[in-house]
Amino acid sequence: RQGLSKTRQQLNEMAGPLGVDVKDVFTNRLETLEDLEYALIAADVGSAATAEILEDVKNSGKKDLQEALMEAMTLQLEPDARRAQLRKLGFTPDARRATVEPRGSVIMMIGVNGVGKTTTIAKLGRYYASRGKRVMFAAGDTFRAAAGAQLGVWGERLGIPVVQGADGGDPAAVAFDGASARKSRGFDLLMVDTAGRLHTKHNLMEELKKVKRVIDKADPGEPAEVWLVLDAVTGQNGLAQAKKFHETIGLTGVVVTKLDGTAKGGIVVPIVRELGVPIKFIGVGEGPDDLQPFDAREFIKALFD
Numbered sequence: 001r002q003g004l005s006k007t008r009q010q011l012n013e014m015a016g017p018l019g020v021d022v023k024d025v026f027t028n029r030l031e032t033l034e035d036l037e038y039a040l041i042a043a044d045v046g047s048a049a050t051a052e053i054l055e056d057v058k059n060s061g062k063k064d065l066q067e068a069l070m071e072a073m074t075l076q077l078e079p080d081a082r083r084a085q086l087r088k089l090g091f092t093p094d095a096r097r098a099t100v101e102p103r104g105s106v107i108m109m110i111g112v113n114g115v116g117k118t119t120t121i122a123k124l125g126r127y128y129a130s131r132g133k134r135v136m137f138a139a140g141d142t143f144r145a146a147a148g149a150q151l152g153v154w155g156e157r158l159g160i161p162v163v164q165g166a167d168g169g170d171p172a173a174v175a176f177d178g179a180s181a182r183k184s185r186g187f188d189l190l191m192v193d194t195a196g197r198l199h200t201k202h203n204l205m206e207e208l209k210k211v212k213r214v215i216d217k218a219d220p221g222e223p224a225e226v227w228l229v230l231d232a233v234t235g236q237n238g239l240a241q242a243k244k245f246h247e248t249i250g251l252t253g254v255v256v257t258k259l260d261g262t263a264k265g266g267i268v269v270p271i272v273r274e275l276g277v278p279i280k281f282i283g284v285g286e287g288p289d290d291l292q293p294f295d296a297r298e299f300i301k302a303l304f305d
């Protein structure tokens, strides 16, 4: 619940009072409608989704504007096909919590520098370890100076072993060692950190593809999960990058960080709509516990309560 207060505050301020009658809004109070539209756009919900939301509010048959709005927004967090079906049939959204149980034994974590990738790996390690999994890390960002040391410090704090490579060494070799070590030591889960330098983007993509191939070589079928870490503060720019990563590497999940630091928490809507990849977790602070499994209904509730 905590962590979304900036978005909540701005949304509520801009949208004005929401405890009003839906019918009244669409007939007499068009300025309320305009305020609401502007508030959604300002929260980075995106224009296509905003238009759909307002249409769904209008057709909802609900009396209370806030209630209709929350339902219409929750519907935007359903996968595309499901959303279209539900809208056509006028059903309420299911909005199930994303499955955060990893499918296999290796999660490859990718994302550009500064988005919070290393911190997120630490948080996830803690999350799964505290639920009884035996977790290992592989410090595959050998490019950013001190990234390996940073993960090493987290590992020590959390009691999670870290497979290290040399600074500037071959990231694929670290990933291979990590995947082999997880298998031979019988650990449940390996999280592989990767480089995120932005200049030399083409090389980065090639490197990530190689890391993925090499993990599969060490442990066939892995990585079963490839999760992209996205910084909510970067908004639409981050989304364009995310599409590139998805096209090139293939994503199975997204973690959205720094939602505590922005009023643009509505960005989760275009992430779901345009990427078509489930959001697994959200980051809401710098501490090791500031991570929550993504729950669409809870998320939307937290934007209004």
Ligand code: GDP
Binding pocket: 111, 112, 113, 114, 115, 116, 117, 118, 119, 120, 196, 257, 258, 259, 260, 261, 282, 283, 284, 285, 286, 290
């Ligand atoms: P990396 O370069 O992607 O590995 O980024 P780091 O993990 O080093 O994180 C960059 C900065 O973002 C650090 O100062 C983190 O503490 C901070 N950070 C990471 N996740 C969050 C979050 O959810 N909220 C906030 N406020 N800060 C975060």
